[in-house]
Amino acid sequence: MSYKVMIVDDAAMMRLYISSFLKSLPEFNMVAQAANGQEALDKLLDYPDLDLILLDIEMPVMDGLEFLRHAKLKTRAKICMLSSVTVQGSPHAAKARELGADGVVAKPSGTVSHDLEEKTGDELRDTMRRLVAA
Template identity: 85%
Template sequence: MQHKVMIVDDAAMMRLYIASFVKSLPDFKVVAQAANGQEALDKLADGTEVDLILLDIEMPVMDGLEFLRHAKLKTQAKVCMLSSVVVSGSPHAAKARELGADGVVAKPSGTVSHDLQEKTGDELASTMRAVMAA
């Protein structure tokens, strides 16, 4: 069975890198993408079914933390933060967990991390699987 994933990140190149990574995992598939939290909420409201949301924090229109405040009312999907500002122990990581994030993984090289798969791939894949197993 493949888990359905929505990628929410304002950087188009980052969405491509994340999608490419997710496609390399046999147990996950990308079913939706959004450039900000509001777009993601709209897709959920339109009936897009997802099991896991990979969510950035810093985005225009609606950021990831604001999205989290609304998401749990709209979906049963698990949420894994994937952001350059959620390094372990950071205030952003703590706030994301407080608002209901199921997992937190830091992007390895800033906002657009072209080296996501090489540097963080194992951690991201294991976090995604752990979140879905919980």
């Protein structure tokens, strides 16, 4: 089984780190990327069979929380917040869950976390697998 993933993050380097991480997980296939929530919403029309969206919060044009408000009406894909501001118990994490985020994982070292795989890789992988299995 191959699960289709969209990465939504305004930092091009972070999108690169996440897509590199996904390449180590053969069951996940990155099929789309977006630099903000509006661009991601527009792409939902082109990818109606997405399984998972990895979503940052702090982005220009439309942030991740606003995207969540709209996306839950337009896609069946599971949405996992992946942001430097979604630390366990934070107001941003709570708001994301309230708006329908299926999972919340914090970036380990800020907006562009080059150490994503080594510091948060296990948690992110386990969360992604749990979400698509649900």
